[in-house]
Structures are given as C-alpha cells and as structure tokens.
Amino acid sequence: VLACTNVHSWCVVHATKHAATPCSAVGKMALALLFMTAQLALLAGVILESSFSRCTNHDDCMAGEWCSPALGGQFTTSPGVCFDCWSAKMFYEARFRNASYEVYPDPYERMAEAAGDAWLLAGAQHCSETDTMPARCDHLVNSLQALSPLTLVVFLLAVVLVVAPILDDVDDAESTFLLTE
Incomplete structure (x- = not known):
C-alpha cells in the first residue's frame, strides 16, 4: 500500500484503485486539478505581491520607481504598486502630450x-x-551590484533544499515504476 503524503497522491491512488468507478475516478482527478489550480493561483499571488511592493506615495518606492496605479479588481493608487519609471513617462506622454498608450499587457488608459x-x-x-x-x-541593477558571495551561497543552498526533495520523489517514482513492470 502506498503512503499518501499529499492531496495529489491521495487522488491518484484512490482514482486508480481497481474498485474505483469511472465517475469517482474522474471526480478525484478533478479534485487534484482543482487543488493544483488553487496552488498555482496562490503562487501567482505571492509572486506578484513580492515583486511589486505596495505604496501610497511615490517616495515609498525604491530608486527609479514610482507609485503606479495597482491592478486587481479596480485600479487604485491607495494602495498602488511600485513600478519602474518607464511607465510614468509613458503615462505622462500619453495623457499630456497626446502620445499613444501602451496597450499590452494592461489597460493603461x-x-x-x-x-x-x-x-x-x-x-x-x-x-x-x-x-x-x-x-x-x-x-535591480543596484541590488545586483551589491550582491555578496554569502548571498550567492544562501541562494544555492536554498536551490538545493528545493530541488533535492523533487529529485528524491523522481527517484522513488522511477523505482516504483521499475518494481511494478
């Protein structure tokens, strides 16, 4: 009997049992896909929130950034998001000098x-x-210039800590596959 250590493995194990009906198998796999979609949405949210810090004033942002209107539901500047100054120039030229707005990927107008x-x-x-x-x-340029060897060591160790369990799971899956052939 396989030990189900997470939602995905539980769904796969129970969906592929001999006693599983087609409807229950499809339902369990749909649950796994739904859960994976929720995880991806959470990951996207974390990435966006950590990439673009929130602000209520232009001085809240780092050098070369301004407090841009935030996306997500409604456009707002309280709080806004810190974004590179290229967009402030584009907004200014489009709004006050009759230049065209960028149209992709966001509705800048x-x-x-x-x-x-x-x-x-x-x-x-x-x-x-x-x-x-x-x-x-x-x-970003300033941060890269200030990067120290210790920061790189910490980054590499974090990569190893993330990749090692994945490689272990791949090895376990390969062993299971070879044993059940």
Whole structure:
C-alpha cells in the first residue's frame, strides 16, 4: 500500500484503485486539478505581491520607481504598486502630450483615468528626479551590484533544499515504476 503524503497522491491512488468507478475516478482527478489550480493561483499571488511592493506615495518606492496605479479588481493608487519609471513617462506622454498608450499587457488608459492627472504629474516629476537609469530597472541593477558571495551561497543552498526533495520523489517514482513492470 502506498503512503499518501499529499492531496495529489491521495487522488491518484484512490482514482486508480481497481474498485474505483469511472465517475469517482474522474471526480478525484478533478479534485487534484482543482487543488493544483488553487496552488498555482496562490503562487501567482505571492509572486506578484513580492515583486511589486505596495505604496501610497511615490517616495515609498525604491530608486527609479514610482507609485503606479495597482491592478486587481479596480485600479487604485491607495494602495498602488511600485513600478519602474518607464511607465510614468509613458503615462505622462500619453495623457499630456497626446502620445499613444501602451496597450499590452494592461489597460493603461483606464489606469491613467483612475489615477488622475495630479497623480500622473507627480509621478512623472518624481521619476525625472530619481530615475538615474531610464532604460533599466534601477533598484535591480543596484541590488545586483551589491550582491555578496554569502548571498550567492544562501541562494544555492536554498536551490538545493528545493530541488533535492523533487529529485528524491523522481527517484522513488522511477523505482516504483521499475518494481511494478
């Protein structure tokens, strides 16, 4: 008997039992897919929230960033999200100089309307004063330049701690496959 250590393995084991009816097998596999979809949505949320810190003022953001209107439900600047200054320039030129809005991947024109003219002007002013590398992501370049060997060691150890259990699971699956052939 296989030990079911997580929802996915439980679903697979019980869906593939000889006594499982087709409906129950499909239901259990659908549960596994639903659970996996929920996990992916949670992962996407964590990635987005950790990539774009929240802000209520342009000064809350790192060098080369401004407090852009946030996506997610409704567009808002309280809180907004810190984003690279290229978008502040694009918003400014599109709103006040009759340039065209970027159209992909987000609805920038609606974001500009939600932020308001005063917010966009303040963001453009903030970026003209703080953006030292207009064609690059300032805080990312600064962080990479400040990277220490110890940080790299910690990163590599974290990678090993994540990858090792995955490789162990792959090895166990291969062993099980070879034993049941």
